[in-house]
Amino acid sequence: MSGERISQSLKQYMPMNVVGLAEYPDFVAAGIVLVISVTESALMANTFTCINCAVLVVIFVTSMIKADIKNWQVDPRNVTDATVGAGGFFPYGLNGVLKGITYCFFALVGFETISSASSEALNPARDIPVSVIICVSFCFLVSTAIALSLTLIMPYYLIPNVSPLSTAFVQAGLPQIMYVVSVGAFCACTSTLMGGIFSISRVVYSMADDGLIFKFLAKIHSKTKAPHMSLLVTGVVTAIIALLFDQNRLIDLTSVAILLAYCSVAVSVNVLRYQRRTIASMPQPVSVQEIRLTNFTTTTLQYKDHLEQETDSPIMARDFLKLCFFPINDLPDANSERIAHGACYLLLIIESILSIGVHLVTLDNPTTIHYAIGGVMIVFGAVFFVILTLIQWRQPQNSQKVSFMVPLVPIIPNLSQLVNLLIVVKSDTQTWIMYFVFIIPSMFIYFFYGMRHSREAEPLHTDRGQ
Template identity: 25%
Template sequence: MGESHERGVSLSTSTRSSITRRLPPAEATELRTGARHALAQVYRTGDLVVLGLGVMIGAGIFSIAGQQAKTTAGPGVILSFMIAGIACLLACLCYAELSSTMPRSGSAYTFAYVIFGEVWAWIIGWALILELQLAAAVVARAWSQITVGAISNFGVRVPYPDVVATVLVVVILVLLTGVVAVGARIGLRALWVMVSAKLLAIGAVIVVGAMHIDVANFGDLYAEPQPATGAKATVLDFFVGQGQAFGWTGVFAAAPVIAFAYIGFDIVATAAEETVNPRAVVPKGMIRSLVVATVIYIAVAVVMVGMIPYTSISLDAPLSSAFQDVGVDWMGHVIDIGAVLGLTTVILVLIVGQTRVVFSMARDGLLPRRLGAISRAYHTPQRATLVIGAVAILLAVFVPVLTMQELVVMGTLFAFLFVAAGVIAMRRTMPGLERGFRVPLSPLLPIASLVATLWLMVNLQLLTWAWFALWMGFGLVVYLVYGRRHSLLTLDERPPPEAGGRGRHRR
């Protein structure tokens, strides 16, 4: 890349410190990274929709509606799904604009690098690493337990189930890491097959369940309020006191929990660099996948609430027990198969997303550059993929990750804040950049996204905030010790002795 005037201004050491310096927009909007850092373009609109559905629809689709109806919202849980869908759609629109402007694999990390500066990009990237790496371990552990349960439900005795579950964790992570490492096309084919199969299972749940709906179970989508019990203290509770369950309070209280089920559409943005015509295709894939997922979740919620009274729902296996109550026992096996397939695709997409974020950060020098190398044989960031898979195995086997699920959500919502703010800031500071999609009614909708995201965040536990603060503090130390010194922007600012002050060539 040439020594343009824009680049000289962006990297001038007299005007930019390591805290405020930004990635030149051309680095994110016009990829000129050379063959060594080139990812193969394999995704089209339908592929991105499948990618989004692969991560958003997991085993939770068979349980979250029943659990929230039983404990928090009653039949009004259907409205909770709608509210959560709207909140996530606001964030999705913001992601769509930025990803259509900067179609690079780093997603929110890259957006922050261009709009806010390097240190903010690092903070977002570090939060994404927490979100995706921990999520892969959490889901793998959950997958192993559900798989053992499904095998048992088919009448097969599983000796030493805890040991078997641990072995299955290693097997699934090794298998899916290998799939991602050997090529995006192979992973995409596998994803299409598994997503299609789990959608068939969900379709069966909706169709068969609809045949057993009793309209009286819906009531007026309202249950009499009562004091909330058993909930752990959230930030909101700290300021306003313990809330109520059921009634309208319960409907809104369930929405933040349900919104977590929709989280994952942001991973579609990490595939932008591997997408054909990304400015137009990525926004379509992201928005369509979220809309389809929202419709499916609402349909399952309607079936769940309609089959049996919300007071009779079992917390352990809401849908399976509901089908047993109406005399359709065989649907339990369909749900088991759908849950296993659902979590398999979630793990696969999480590994893909994490690989692309780490690859992008390493390519910029903030992480070891070896992780940013592309395999010549498979055209994938193979080293980054193998490291991520190994770390996920260690976390899933040796760390009680199932107790850390809210940290995954915290990392995601933290990125949502910066993306919404980024749309507002970029409209002011970079109005001339080409955009394939624009958030309508800006800045009103991005501001609404900020407010909705903050609402979700204050409904997280105080302990989650504390652990997240510790993780981010550790991340800042890593940046100061390694990232700042090895950043390619730092290398550009250091004049080689023989060049008399000329910046280094970035790529």
């Protein structure tokens, strides 16, 4: 918006020549983060969102007027610079597509805000999954529309890393649209930041309330009823990160962290679906919403009777293979739970091997050794992926019903894990170093504080207020 005057001045007078940090301290980004962290406003967020939608419509319609399908059909014979790919519709091949997904995935970051607001929903069991699906679908359509707009009005190899839409419209002879894009970019960044601050503050509050992190972060303001301490701390930390780190590096880091988190969600789906559940007692229905739980209670009592009759004997070696494919019970027992969970954890290793194999054979310039090692890893991983998925499929699943359940378990969770890992392995070494720099202190907090103070270990029937 300022013609890069701010960034150029900071690069000249305040350079930061430190590996892993940005070229200069971004005081503008840090200031915006701090302002937004203390001005949490639904009206402001909704206003910016409406402006974003209007700008997106203008960009898409205008770009379609100037669109040229030839920009998708660059003749490979006319491409002489190796840095701009090989031409055609996929100039960078499969490797480029997988690398690009990491950046494109950042366009979906933010829909987890819906889940963080589940405590404020009227019917979260139904509304949250539906809202997430609608939000992700809308983000997919918008991201696709912007990609179409950008690549149809300018050849891919001329698209700059900084202000690509503004540059594209200037090159297309529509410089006045540049100002519309600038306003939309500012509103988009601001609304995204507001959504992120809202989401992370609620997550931090919930974790503190559960005892996983420090208790003072769960304090609620007496007037606004907002978690002001978590808002303050997350705002300051986010501002420091925005001040010191490069934007593209943070995008890589965010994508890796979220993709690994989604892997853990997929694992959790498998673990919950194949585990034994028993709830000693449940309260009687006292409202219309709780009446819906009566079928759940009946199923729970059936599980209790089943678990009281089963034996918790270990699996004998001679019976192991038989139980893997021919379980003896229709409901999960100790043995089926061990087998299903063991297959689930082994799948993470197998999927990692398979992902590394795909990474090796899709490098920009793979050698014969890369093809040989990668091919062996792909075949090995694919075979055991199918075998372990089949073992999981044969195990009895928990029959308790809830409002929203993932279909086709374990196929969908396993494929989700595999796709996430395929994308993650394309991240560079510096991104992984940054990830571990952030995750190791978090693990220390959890193992030395969270595990001892967690309220999750309290009995389900115990009133936490006592």
